[in-house]
Amino acid sequence: MKHRRIFMRKAAVAGGAVLALVAAGATFQSANASGNTEPFTAKSLSAVAAGNLASTLSEDLGQDQAGTYYDARTKSLVVNVVDETAAQLVREAGGTARIVRNTLAELTTVRETLADKATIPGTSWAVNPVTNKVAVTADRTVTGAEWTRLSEVVKGLGAKAELKKSAGELKPLLAGGDAIYAGDARCSVGFNVVKDGEPHFITAGHCGQTGSEWSETAGGEPIGTMVDSQFPGNDFALVKYTGSTPHPSEVNLYDGSSQPITGAGEATIGMEVRRSGSTTQVHEGVVIGLDATVNYDDGNVVHGLIQTTLCAEPGDSGGSLFVDDTALGLTSGGSGDCSMGGETFFQPVPEALSVFGAEIG
Template sequence: MRRLPTPRTSVTAAICGLFAVLVAPTANAAPPPAPTPTAGPAQARALVASIGADRTGGAFYDAAGRFVVAVTDEAAARTVRAQGGTAQVVDHSTADLNAVRTALDQRIADTDPIPNTAWGIDPSTNQVTVSVFDGVSAADRKRLTDLVAAYGDKARVEELPGEIKETAYESLGGIGIVAPYGPTPCTLGFNVRDSSGKKYFLTAGHCASTDDERFWHREAGGIYLGKRTEWWDFGEIDKDYAVIEYLNDDVAAYGAVRAAGATFEITGSRYPDDGEAVKRAGAVSSDLVGQVINPSVTFTFPSGKVMKNMIETSHCALPGDSGGPLWAGTDALGIASGTNTPANASCNSAQNQYRTFFQPVHWVLARYGLSAF
């Protein structure tokens, strides 16, 4: 996980700064500040696409909050700067790093999955980051690290505590929801609708994967909400989502998320950006301070079930928050799927050793012609 630099102050620094002011020639004016980049995230992503995966390494927010385009040569950097963007020259292209990730998928996830592992491209470090959580055997750890070592500085391994668990009892989100005949309370992710205005809501696919988990009620008051549609998946295509159709006319579904006593309006959806600040909410707890660690990651549950193209964040999560929403500003980003947070952990934004994984919302909405209000 990237950490923001900590400002340092000291008496020595203050004295040195004062001395520098006293002795500096008055004729030498301070250099003008660097121009503020004019390219926003959307324009920067368009630049990445136009330059191509062979000469770019993705885009990310740096520690100063700038949206940076990683490129592999100075000519590409000049193109980015000419368009008002911030460029950083890196060693490895997205195409090179995708080849590493694909190899890990093919040689491990698709053939002999290792539970409690995750990997994906991290544009901010220009590497494939491979996370190894608790519960990985010594033999599997060696198998994975030996494979990673073959790719040199294109990939790195990080050790993180806890196991990745399905968040039916463990992640954060909006209001609590229950299937009266099912075993697991979960969290409502986002309310969505189709082109005719028909309303649905999203939650995790593993919350609604059995016949006993078709009908859903609001946990508070037991108010009937609706029924699972045929639009759901848990693992068959490496996804974790369920779409529930509202069937109770007495229920008013709004395009908003409620967390920590506040209401956050949701007006659209998109894919996340590496390094951006994000919020997460759940029926059990909410963590409103977090960061996208990896916008597209492959991870494996202890059961051996593999999830691909998921979002990894620095949030913690607790039991009962599966399906809960991940968002930034007014944009819906993800649905809580798994976490390494222990069930008895204190979940707050001061912790950075936990990871929570989310199904991208935008993919689900695009697949079924839905929109997030």
């Protein structure tokens, strides 16, 4: 099997990253916003509650909003909007409103242009609500004519996009926390779930094919069979337990303890999160992008991913992304490692549960 950098463990959060996001937001508001927010007191929210409010406001505002992020310092949800009418709705709901230049429709058009003209292996893009632009990343393999092409496309998008270079390589990480094996592949369990009253677990789709058998040790007795695997496009898989293996709804913290998981939720930009995987164990980081498109080095493209500052390494793939007792994502891939640092992308858990008809349990 081709060696891929697919992660299955949890990564560590850079303590200053959220403050950096907040600082960037304040700078942007004074430099690029078309209007300032009126003084008011926003609701103090947990990261999960902020994510729930973001989902509600997204439905209510539609094209009048242009992204949200969580301010961990003030514990408030910041919502980008395009006019004062929408701003007032945000304030009434308890959020902080920022009136910005680039609309959601304009940023969506930017993403479509990138998909049409710059689908190059080793690149990714996602809307960054703090800068109100689409953040485009190219790894170190993007050079020569491909780098020139990408640079020209981004330059043509003007103030709606920005380009940065990554020192690592964007790869799926093949190798929730505990290790699982199938042949030469090692991945990590994401979360234990229940489907049709039967115990299963979810992991990354790139880890294996439907029908593959998985064990707790290399060459060990199978504990489950992969009944559905989706990759590329998505990156999630469902494995049905076939034996009497214990399957508590918790994540291994690799310090002799575990974190109970009671449900699934949506990630929010600025949210401080943790990752658990079988190679690098537990790390912490910050969510910096949502609905990200990633063009992995093997040519496979995955959409709708959570982008974070977490590190991960081969074998961490499929592992758990979570905040407190809420499941957020499954480790897909990224660039860098846990020595030099990097970025890691995660498949959102709510989408996987919806497709499989399963629930955390």
